[in-house]
Amino acid sequence: MTYISKPKLHHPGLLKNAAGFTRRDYEGAVSTLCAGCGHDSISAAIIQACYELDILPHQVAKLSGIGCSSKAPTYFLGASHGFNTVHGRMPSVMTGANLANRDLIYMGVSGDGDSASIGLGQFAHVMRRGLNMVYIVMNNGVYGLTKGQFSATADKGSVSKKGLPNSDSSIDLVSMAILMGATFVGRSFSGDKRQLVPLIKAAVQHKGAAFIDVVSPCVAFNNHAGSTKSYDYVREHNDAVNFIDFIESRTEITTDYAAGTLQEVQQHDGSTLRLRKLNDAYDPCDKVTALNQIQKAEAAGEVITGLLYLDPLPKDLHENLNTVDTPLNALVEADLCPGQAALDKFNAGLR
Amino acid sequence: MPQAVAATNDFVVKFANVNGSGSASANELFARAILRMGVPISPRNIFPSNIQGLPTWYEVRVTEKGYLGRRGGVDMMVAMNPQTWAEDVKEITPGGYLFYDSTKPTPPAMFRDDVNLVGVPLTAITNATYTDARQRQLFKNIIYVGALSVLLDIDPKEIERLFGEQFKGKEKLLDSNVKALNLGRDWVTNNIDPSAVKLKVRRADNVGNRIFVEGNNAAALGAVYGGATVCAWYPITPSSSVAEAFISHCRRLRHDKATGKAKYAIVQAEDELSSIGIVIGAAWNGARAFTATSGPGISLMTEFIGLASFAEVPAFIINVQRGGPSTGMPTRTQQADILACAYASNGDTKHVLLFPEDPKECFDFSAEGLDLADRLQTPVFLMTDLDIGMNQRLCEPFVWDDKRSLDRGKVMTVEELEAGKTFGRYLDVDGDGIPYRTYPGTHPTKGSYFTRGTTKDRFARYSEEGPVYVDNMERLARKFDTAKKIVPKAIARPAKGKTKTGVIYFGSTSPAMGEALDGFDQAGIMIDALRVRAYPFGAEVVDFVKSHDTVFVVEQNRDGQLRSLLINELDADPTRVRSVPHYDGTPITARFIAQAIEGHLSPPRRMAAE
Numbered sequence: 001m002t003y004i005s006k007p008k009l010h011h012p013g014l015l016k017n018a019a020g021f022t023r024r025d026y027e028g029a030v031s032t033l034c035a036g037c038g039h040d041s042i043s044a045a046i047i048q049a050c051y052e053l054d055i056l057p058h059q060v061a062k063l064s065g066i067g068c069s070s071k072a073p074t075y076f077l078g079a080s081h082g083f084n085t086v087h088g089r090m091p092s093v094m095t096g097a098n099l100a101n102r103d104l105i106y107m108g109v110s111g112d113g114d115s116a117s118i119g120l121g122q123f124a125h126v127m128r129r130g131l132n133m134v135y136i137v138m139n140n141g142v143y144g145l146t147k148g149q150f151s152a153t154a155d156k157g158s159v160s161k162k163g164l165p166n167s168d169s170s171i172d173l174v175s176m177a178i179l180m181g182a183t184f185v186g187r188s189f190s191g192d193k194r195q196l197v198p199l200i201k202a203a204v205q206h207k208g209a210a211f212i213d214v215v216s217p218c219v220a221f222n223n224h225a226g227s228t229k230s231y232d233y234v235r236e237h238n239d240a241v242n243f244i245d246f247i248e249s250r251t252e253i254t255t256d257y258a259a260g261t262l263q264e265v266q267q268h269d270g271s272t273l274r275l276r277k278l279n280d281a282y283d284p285c286d287k288v289t290a291l292n293q294i295q296k297a298e299a300a301g302e303v304i305t306g307l308l309y310l311d312p313l314p315k316d317l318h319e320n321l322n323t324v325d326t327p328l329n330a331l332v333e334a335d336l337c338p339g340q341a342a343l344d345k346f347n348a349g350l351r
Numbered sequence: 352m353p354q355a356v357a358a359t360n361d362f363v364v365k366f367a368n369v370n371g372s373g374s375a376s377a378n379e380l381f382a383r384a385i386l387r388m389g390v391p392i393s394p395r396n397i398f399p400s401n402i403q404g405l406p407t408w409y410e411v412r413v414t415e416k417g418y419l420g421r422r423g424g425v426d427m428m429v430a431m432n433p434q435t436w437a438e439d440v441k442e443i444t445p446g447g448y449l450f451y452d453s454t455k456p457t458p459p460a461m462f463r464d465d466v467n468l469v470g471v472p473l474t475a476i477t478n479a480t481y482t483d484a485r486q487r488q489l490f491k492n493i494i495y496v497g498a499l500s501v502l503l504d505i506d507p508k509e510i511e512r513l514f515g516e517q518f519k520g521k522e523k524l525l526d527s528n529v530k531a532l533n534l535g536r537d538w539v540t541n542n543i544d545p546s547a548v549k550l551k552v553r554r555a556d557n558v559g560n561r562i563f564v565e566g567n568n569a570a571a572l573g574a575v576y577g578g579a580t581v582c583a584w585y586p587i588t589p590s591s592s593v594a595e596a597f598i599s600h601c602r603r604l605r606h607d608k609a610t611g612k613a614k615y616a617i618v619q620a621e622d623e624l625s626s627i628g629i630v631i632g633a634a635w636n637g638a639r640a641f642t643a644t645s646g647p648g649i650s651l652m653t654e655f656i657g658l659a660s661f662a663e664v665p666a667f668i669i670n671v672q673r674g675g676p677s678t679g680m681p682t683r684t685q686q687a688d689i690l691a692c693a694y695a696s697n698g699d700t701k702h703v704l705l706f707p708e709d710p711k712e713c714f715d716f717s718a719e720g721l722d723l724a725d726r727l728q729t730p731v732f733l734m735t736d737l738d739i740g741m742n743q744r745l746c747e748p749f750v751w752d753d754k755r756s757l758d759r760g761k762v763m764t765v766e767e768l769e770a771g772k773t774f775g776r777y778l779d780v781d782g783d784g785i786p787y788r789t790y791p792g793t794h795p796t797k798g799s800y801f802t803r804g805t806t807k808d809r810f811a812r813y814s815e816e817g818p819v820y821v822d823n824m825e826r827l828a829r830k831f832d833t834a835k836k837i838v839p840k841a842i843a844r845p846a847k848g849k850t851k852t853g854v855i856y857f858g859s860t861s862p863a864m865g866e867a868l869d870g871f872d873q874a875g876i877m878i879d880a881l882r883v884r885a886y887p888f889g890a891e892v893v894d895f896v897k898s899h900d901t902v903f904v905v906e907q908n909r910d911g912q913l914r915s916l917l918i919n920e921l922d923a924d925p926t927r928v929r930s931v932p933h934y935d936g937t938p939i940t941a942r943f944i945a946q947a948i949e950g951h952l953s954p955p956r957r958m959a960a961e
Contacts, residue, residue, distance in 0.1 A: 056795060058791075058799060073801075074801060081791030081799050082799075083635060089655065092625040095618065095625075096581060097633065100640070101792065104636075121625075124621075125621040322613050324607055324612040329637035329790060337751070338605075350564045
């Protein structure tokens, strides 16, 4: 087992948030991933976001598929229930869990193999359903646990550690998510906490299908020259279109960076997203512009990051199904079982 | 005139129709009218995998004695499909009747000498009255029902009463249907001597308060009563009507009166993998959830079924079996997924199966299966089939004890956690192999755990240690032993005298078996019978196999799957357990069972029987 110390954060560990928890209360078991793995930085960002949002840790259900990324939920939110499901099928399990109890926060963690290869179908359909969730893909373009095979997000022409070129086209998960109906779509980089933490916070507050693609270099198998998911490559080609300030309906969060061009978007729970725009042409609330810009950046060899698409007034699956406000798992016999009287009527109609 | 089959309240009428022509409701009308006269019937749809324009059949067995299995043989063919004419005519029992549309002359070579002809100019009658094409098509069906009602002595008042119920508040439709009925009746009365047809329906009192319902509809209602709140499914014949019935029951019974909001969630998923994933996610999070599928869907779900079994998450799966393997015979019945479900998934897996015999047990076992899945924290299968699921069957009315509560099994509450009760997700505290679970979100600091398909210790911590793995697997075996004691018990029907010969059967074989056993009784053949209702097998099944020298296992698959399961699980001597397989896709008959078992019996016994 490899022990790694987690990236240092700005807040000292013992400060309590408004919910009465310290940052440590949001941590999980010690990571068994490789030292320097981008996934651990993403876990740290999730911990930070949940801490800053004053979430009650047990009010989160974390779900994953199979792979390095899907091991990650063990390493954050130790007081939450977790479910490591089967390869590529986390979205369906998360759908069922969400239907059973609409009151919890659902955090799905997956990888590029899990979501773009074996699980592309479930990835697409969970976006279509508009499940109220945060779906994070820790995207390294490679299969780590089985030692270095390409995944479906590996760029065409990129070269594996063993020197094999990838001849298949890559799948761009953010474009997929937008096309399939996700209402909050962002991309970030595991090495860019300043962008990632507010993005996760905004995704948690979003009452619909929120997807974040996080490019997360694999130090063991995909951090060499020729890889387009390495630390160096992403740092050099990162084109951030915006940075988010996330403003809850309760309190404004002060930020440590200067405002550029600002765009404010009000979500229907009252929270406000303030986007510090780096690219004036970019309007994340317009699907056509968003897709256009994503394609343009890709053609230019840039990794476009930030909040890429947002529908501030989404409808989630529960709204579409018109389910009761009480979680379905809290309904009792009197709610569910119509009794003998109704059965008598039914029997009478069958004679 | 050829010899004429004569029978009262004991014959088979088969309708040969064109799919999509509106014949289904007319044929059901015919069947129900006989039922209303107090005479039991057993109808079966025989339909190829097509939508419109291709052949479809509806076979009605009229059976005063109440034998609801398929009989075999056709006493009267209502030949409404020119495309299948030749094979339909061939199927009629010698001395039987061919009812046909005589509007156009039919060459004599197309008839049979040993079959009685009943020609009615249906098209001519229809076209003389109706001009609209759709009306012509629909009312022609009603006209043949009218004609048959005179020939078979079916009380027209019962048909009119059925119209009245169907078209309540739509008097115009009611009148036009009665008119069409009488067009058929009048033509026969004026042109044919009804006594030429010697198949007759005579009023009886053998239906009682039984209901007439499809198994899929019953299973769906059972899921409502069993408290299912999440249903995820993917359309597949012959199971789709389970989910569709669940939708309609929920719309009627499960909306909050004040807000109109739904106390259920139904998702038509993108495939069966997703359906079972949704079920497992919902059940993990404390909702009762189920899916309905058929063989190919089970194949797809297999990985998830292993996860649910090993991670110990409840799941209720209704498998409406059809002919396999692969796409197989999608619209024909079989009991051929027994092994695939009993041992579904990689590794050492075993699952609970329930075998309903009719819609009543589909209802009962559906509700009970949801309880069992929660109590045992494991997948439970309702192993029904097309014959039960997609045909209306006469059965006992549904009953519910209003004092009954949902048995959610071992769920640790926030109060228990707060009081300091030890929580080990995979800890066996009382020897039954079933651990406690918590629902996500129960307590801020206690009772959370990580669910995974990989190995773990008693406190749900990841471990690949051999002894830890074995400890868990042994407990799972203990849990399966507990299941033996709480699943529905097998039902015995002893022979009238002492015997060392036994027969085991299950599911949709039940009505045909009952009829065959009556025949054995009459012939003085002594066979003890046992209807198995669940797997794992209880002590009564073990005793039955032990106490007989020969045990026949009657089942609707080629390889004797239940037989294999019995031999494997009970360590029974294979030479004493003999297979009686029926697997051509048609429902098994008493005639087949009797012939097969009598053929197996030792020669002296057989001679005695003859």
